[in-house]
Amino acid sequence: MQNLIYVPDPLLRQKADKIQSVGTAEKEIAKTMMQIMLKAPGVGLAANQIGILKQIVTIFFVDQETKKEINYTLFNPNITYYSEEKIIMEEGCLSLPEQFAEIERPQNIVVEYLDENNKLIKKEVSGVESRILQHEIDHLSGKLFVDYLSSLKRNIMIKKVQKFLKNKKK
Ligand SMILES: [Zn+2]
Numbered sequence: 001m002q003n004l005i006y007v008p009d010p011l012l013r014q015k016a017d018k019i020q021s022v023g024t025a026e027k028e029i030a031k032t033m034m035q036i037m038l039k040a041p042g043v044g045l046a047a048n049q050i051g052i053l054k055q056i057v058t059i060f061f062v063d064q065e066t067k068k069e070i071n072y073t074l075f076n077p078n079i080t081y082y083s084e085e086k087i088i089m090e091e092g093c094l095s096l097p098e099q100f101a102e103i104e105r106p107q108n109i110v111v112e113y114l115d116e117n118n119k120l121i122k123k124e125v126s127g128v129e130s131r132i133l134q135h136e137i138d139h140l141s142g143k144l145f146v147d148y149l150s151s152l153k154r155n156i157m158i159k160k161v162q163k164f165l166k167n168k169k170k
Helices: 024-039 127-140 151-169
Strands: 044-046 056-062 069-082 086-093 096-106 109-114 120-125
Touching (some): 044 127, 109 127
Antiparallel strands (some): 056 069, 069 109, 086 096
16 A cells, blocks of 8 residues: 655655556556545645656646536646746645645646556646646656745745654654
């Protein structure tokens, strides 16, 4: 059984490997990730966060306008376009429990990825979906949302996580 890992676990700082093709093993990892993400609960998860260095991302959220559940897996996701317009949104991360910060990122992106059937998908996303995907795809290259903050703020948050996890174990 895989579990969530937390800062400062070095696996969160490593690059995830591209997968050759989506097979049974990759689908199994995605399924586990989906379960862990829903249970946490979180809106997105990258495989690094359960200690697996493969380029897999899962996403789950409810679209506020359409009330539809957006729920899918991306294999080898790659952002090929960033809009010039940027937007500030609050972010959190399952690897940094209880920590939140306002982060500025491009508003829209174009993302390319393989779906479960090895089909190459290319789509433009905006809003919350764009935000979650940028955050999760950062994980695959060992980047965390706190890296957009000053080192002072980042270190405080990482220390707070340590405290949080210590208290949780008690
Ligand atoms: Zn995260």
